[in-house]
Amino acid sequence: MSHRNWNLLETGTSTMTKCTLTTLGAMVALLSPATGFITTSRPFLIRETALSMNKKTKPRKSGGGGGFAKKATAINIKTKKKATNPDFTYAGSIRPFPQSPTRIIDPAAVLSLPDYAIDGIPKKRGSAYEIEIKTPEEIEKMRKSGRCAREVLDIAGRLVKAGVTTDEIDAAVHEACVERGAYPSPLNYRNFPKSCCTSVNEVICHGIPDERPLEDGDIINIDITVYLDGYHGDCSEMFCVGGKDAIDEKGRKLLQTTYDCWIKSMELVKPGVNYNVIGKTIEDYVKAEGFSTVRSFCGHGIGSVFHTAPNIYHYTVNQDLQEMQAGHVYTIEPMICEGFADPYMWPDDWTATTADGGRSAQFEHTLLVTEDGVEALTGKIETSPLQFWEEESAIREGIWLGTSKDARARADELRTR
Numbered sequence: 001m002s003h004r005n006w007n008l009l010e011t012g013t014s015t016m017t018k019c020t021l022t023t024l025g026a027m028v029a030l031l032s033p034a035t036g037f038i039t040t041s042r043p044f045l046i047r048e049t050a051l052s053m054n055k056k057t058k059p060r061k062s063g064g065g066g067g068f069a070k071k072a073t074a075i076n077i078k079t080k081k082k083a084t085n086p087d088f089t090y091a092g093s094i095r096p097f098p099q100s101p102t103r104i105i106d107p108a109a110v111l112s113l114p115d116y117a118i119d120g121i122p123k124k125r126g127s128a129y130e131i132e133i134k135t136p137e138e139i140e141k142m143r144k145s146g147r148c149a150r151e152v153l154d155i156a157g158r159l160v161k162a163g164v165t166t167d168e169i170d171a172a173v174h175e176a177c178v179e180r181g182a183y184p185s186p187l188n189y190r191n192f193p194k195s196c197c198t199s200v201n202e203v204i205c206h207g208i209p210d211e212r213p214l215e216d217g218d219i220i221n222i223d224i225t226v227y228l229d230g231y232h233g234d235c236s237e238m239f240c241v242g243g244k245d246a247i248d249e250k251g252r253k254l255l256q257t258t259y260d261c262w263i264k265s266m267e268l269v270k271p272g273v274n275y276n277v278i279g280k281t282i283e284d285y286v287k288a289e290g291f292s293t294v295r296s297f298c299g300h301g302i303g304s305v306f307h308t309a310p311n312i313y314h315y316t317v318n319q320d321l322q323e324m325q326a327g328h329v330y331t332i333e334p335m336i337c338e339g340f341a342d343p344y345m346w347p348d349d350w351t352a353t354t355a356d357g358g359r360s361a362q363f364e365h366t367l368l369v370t371e372d373g374v375e376a377l378t379g380k381i382e383t384s385p386l387q388f389w390e391e392e393s394a395i396r397e398g399i400w401l402g403t404s405k406d407a408r409a410r411a412d413e414l415r416t417r
Contacts, residue, residue: 092357126308145233146377
């Protein structure tokens with residue numbers, strides 16, 4: 001699940017967002033083994049993003065890690081209408097449909113609950129600057145959470161077909177998480193109402209599952225994060241409704257380009273490499289193919305905290321960042337667009353679409369930097385499907401699990417299965 005980038009390192013502009021607080025009447029219900037239903041009926045707070053042009057304002061001091069406390073210079077999230085305006089103008093063809101009630105979690109059914117599960121407010125915060133080096137014990141737990149996230153994502157992907165609603169996918173995700181003793185990390189994270197994100201066509205990220213049936217020719221990103229035994233595992237993948245043949249040529253090129261730029265950037269990950277190579281590699285690749293990369297959302301460090309340092313920029317940053325070290329764990333998750341990459345926020349303050357209604361695509365892994373390269377903790381497993389962009393990749397054909405010796409060996413085994 002991508003992180004809202006409050007810290008765009010962009011030169012020559014003083015554009016900045018101004019955040020106001022909007023109340024949202026909502027209820028979160030959790031089953032307690034001791035007392036039954038625990039409910040909170042007070043209004044929750046969500047952010048309504050407005051654009052403040054050419055005005056310098058103070059950055060937010062609060063946040064859930066990932067650099068929220070850094071000084072920000074610009075952000076280009078755009079909101080045309082306020083949430084209370086019934087005449088909101090949508091950029092593309094996707095519209096919100098009714099949502100089912102928020103699903104509940106029995107605390108006894110999962111190994112642990114994140115600290116935001118009841119009230120929606122993350123309490124544990126990672127460093128804004130210091131990148132955590134995971135211990136062997138933490139890495140082992142993250143392998144398990146990554147494997148769990150992959151299993152759940154594969155289950156969700158198998159449901160993608162015409163007539164299935166994204167709410168049905170969310171229900172399956174919720175059930176699959178709980179069956180594995182995991183809490184679905186998006187659920188009530190800053191009051192997000194569902195257990196996964198489903199972003200269709202022009203939706204860049206954070207689409208809320210609802211009762212809209214999928215249609216042949218749709219492309220959909222399913223973003224899964226699980227919280228298992230105190231650690232998050234985060235991944236996402238694209239799926240084609242109706243298969244490859246249902247997608248037009250430009251759509252197939254968008255999917256292939258997004259996948260290939262992602263793989264190319266991950267191939268460079270190893271100790272001693274500056275983090276700025278990720279964004280430059282991605283932007284150079286997609287621009288040459290006629291596409292654009294989103295700047296307003298970024299990858300992030302991850303572990304016991306959902307979003308923490310480092311911020312992973314998917315565009316060129318013309319300054320040195322920190323260097324990668326063995327034990328760093330973070331996500332790379334580029335969001336690539338057919339046309340404009342400026343996000344256009346829906347009134348729900350979560351759904352971000354392209355401003356021009358063009359389609360967007362995204363892939364994501366949780367990655368571990370190893371002594372000899374990188375390993376995808378959310379990599380595909382024996383039962384994972386092979387997608388056309390993997391078979392036809394110009395960067396590396398077949399399933400990608402990393403560049404370390406062990407990761408390459410496992411990938412070779414999967415290719416021969």
